[in-house]
Amino acid sequence: MGYQFEEHGGEVEISLSAPSEAGVFVAALEAFAALATDDESGQHCVEEVALVGSDRALLLVDWLNELVVLAELRRFVPEQVETLELLDDGLRAIVQGHRGAPNPLVKAATLSNLRLEREGGTWHGRVVVDV
């Protein structure tokens, strides 16, 4: 359970798994945090995220892209999800982190080979991010 960086010829492919659909989104944040982390311990802060959309796979991409923008515009280095709620028409979350110098490696999350589905009792996700 959690995230794993898969072999990819040029970009970074993240595979995600969790017992719940929301857990996949949490794992996605953890993966992004691993890519964006800096060596600083800047001022602790929280960011609220609200996204609209009923296509959950697309919402997963939007979620990662929101983190890219928060890192770039607000120098937000995410650390962990405080709360995350999947709604019929979107997502609401509060994310803990700090202001710092996030690694700007990730340009965007893509729709390439995008996957979010349940197999047995486990939810699986896959996203390729452009780096």
Add this chain to the structure above:
Amino acid sequence: MVASSSTSELDRLDEVLWQIPAAARADTRVPCRIFADETLLEAIAGDASLEQLQNVATLPGVVEAAIAMPDIHQGYGFPVGGVAAMELPDGVVSPGGVGYDINCGVRLLALPLSATELGRRRQALVHEISRSVPAGAGRHGGLELSRAELDVVLRDGARALVARGVGPEQDVELTESGGRLSGAAPGAVSERAHARGAGQLGTVGAGNHFVELQRVEHVFDPSVAAVFGLVEGQLAVLIHTGSRGLGHQVCTDHVRAMDAAGERYGFVLPDRQLACAPASSPEGREYLGAMAAAANFAFANRHAIADAVRRAIAAVLGNGVASETRQIYDVAHNIAKVERHAGREVLVHRKGATRAFPAGSRDLPAGYRDVGQPVFIPGSMGTASFVLVGEPGSLERSFGSTCHGAGRAMSRTQARKRITGAELRRQLEAQGIVVRCPSSKGLAEEAPFAYKDVERVVEVVERAGLARRVARLVPLGVVKG
């Protein structure tokens, strides 16, 4: 024949051209053609790039063939190192066929000084460039523009900066498309993209982007090199970057819009990242306007960086050397452009591919029209880069295109397993290359062994008649994000 599951359908058309017939898959509309020798083909077959190329061959309106350059590697949706032309007006435009870093490209400056004359000031020059050109994290350090000023840049490209006293007019004239794509629509660029672009003009960013101090090690074609203004031993600066967060956001916005529109147009795509719309549709026109605006931002970005490099040169080597530092050319390698090929108007997507027009093209600056377009092929860190010149074969075989770099041969994860950034830094410095890069992790991912052999890549495009070698440049110092 190269034996591999992904290459089992390959026919060899000549020494360096291979084809996957359209019939190899039920959904492809045209064949796929791959420029490579057997060694490069083995490397290419090691990832999913040929499958991605076949996916491109399914797109509505694609003509002739989906084309792979010898530096092709796996990307997202389109492979990197791919070229696809769509018939206009109703063939599709796909934002993923340009990529997130719209108009990522390369600019080469030539100094009126040799490496010998630079002597012991090399370290100081690289250091001063790293101080003058913001690289790496964040959005700060670039030119601060108001919203209205930014829109002028999006509309007018590099020329907008000349009007503000940044950089010489001659640089603009020696830039692909005159440093400005027509049809730019700043209004089609979202508020978020504007916000990401604000403060980023004149910054390099991260990943494989860099500013590199180089020495012209060998001239293959003295007469063309003389026209470009290059001689052996000369110092040069290669700038590799693109449209930064603004371009990334434009792509994100329009991939989403086209993903939503695809169903309306009845498209069935093998990969969602190929999201597209007819170029003549509202979504297509909106994207092309926004893409042109982002491309203009990228031209202006490299223009501003060149200005900062000249300031660094002035600080270390004097104003005379800076003012005589001449731009050779500036080329885009992630872009979609309307061009005429074989008597018809097409929209050429180049994703990790460079325009390479031959002598006689009216799209070239007057000074280069008799020899052909300069093309710059950066190698991986620590390896050579090449100046090429466009050849007639590019128009006959690849919609006026050639390769753009060495092309990855190994995943970033594998590269990090084989070497640490600190070790790579030591190796480069042992070769006499000055390295300024804050992220050792990022450094390891760009290790030379993670890329294909750039010498072999340029040899293939030369044998294919797409472009030929003019000069080989070797690194003296590199500034990376």
